[in-house]
Amino acid sequence: MGYIDDIGAVRGNVTDHAVNIFVLYFKQFPQHQDFFEGYKGKDPDSLKSVAKFKGHVTKVTSMLLDILEKTGDAGALQKYCDTLAKMSQHKGLGATEFKDLGTVVVSYVKQTLGGSCDAAGWESAFNTLNTKLGPML
Numbered sequence: 001m002g003y004i005d006d007i008g009a010v011r012g013n014v015t016d017h018a019v020n021i022f023v024l025y026f027k028q029f030p031q032h033q034d035f036f037e038g039y040k041g042k043d044p045d046s047l048k049s050v051a052k053f054k055g056h057v058t059k060v061t062s063m064l065l066d067i068l069e070k071t072g073d074a075g076a077l078q079k080y081c082d083t084l085a086k087m088s089q090h091k092g093l094g095a096t097e098f099k100d101l102g103t104v105v106v107s108y109v110k111q112t113l114g115g116s117c118d119a120a121g122w123e124s125a126f127n128t129l130n131t132k133l134g135p136m137l
Contacts, residue, residue, distance in 0.1 A: 003121030005085045006113055007065050018061035019048055019110070032097050064105075071128040078132065085136035095134030102126030 001009075010017050026033040026044040034040050039047055047053040067084075070076040084090060106122045 001113075001116045001118060002054055002071060003118040003125060005039040006109055006118055006122065007069055008117075009113060010109065011062075011065060014062055014065070015054055015058045017108075018057040019054055020104055020112075021059040021061060021108050022053075023047060024108055027100055028104055029097075029100045032100060035092055035097065064101075067129060068122075068125045077128070081129075081133045084133060092135070094137045095130060098133060098137070099126075099130050102130060 021097060023044045026047070027040070028045075033042075033044070038052065067077070067080045070080060101124075106126065108115045110119050111120060
């Protein structure tokens with residue numbers, strides 16, 4: 001399977017995957033949790049039961065998957081990056097936070113999908129995204 005197929009597998013249960021990814025993200029990079037006012041200072045595991053958290057991270061993860069699918073299309077990627085960079089809720093977020101999210105996502109999909117995961121494809125897609133988006137933040 002390629003990473004595009006992996007994205008389809010993640011989309012099959014995107015809410016659960018999104019919650020798990022962001023709980024892991026906040027555990028591995030607790031300093032990034034402070035960028036999210038509603039989640040600041042809370043135990044990451046406690047967020048699993050917060051409806052707003054589930055909806056928020058599902059939306060974010062779905063958009064992220066859409067973007068990762070388009071990393072091979074320079075025009076589409078540019079449009080997504082322009083949108084991300086202009087989103088007011090991303091104020092204060094920089095390249096480091098997105099890079100760290102990529103680290104968590106790749107680790108998570110490798111563990112969750114096992115041997116069928118195209119880890120190199122995921123890493124390449126995130127590197128392409130970070131190279132384009134990083135300077136815009």
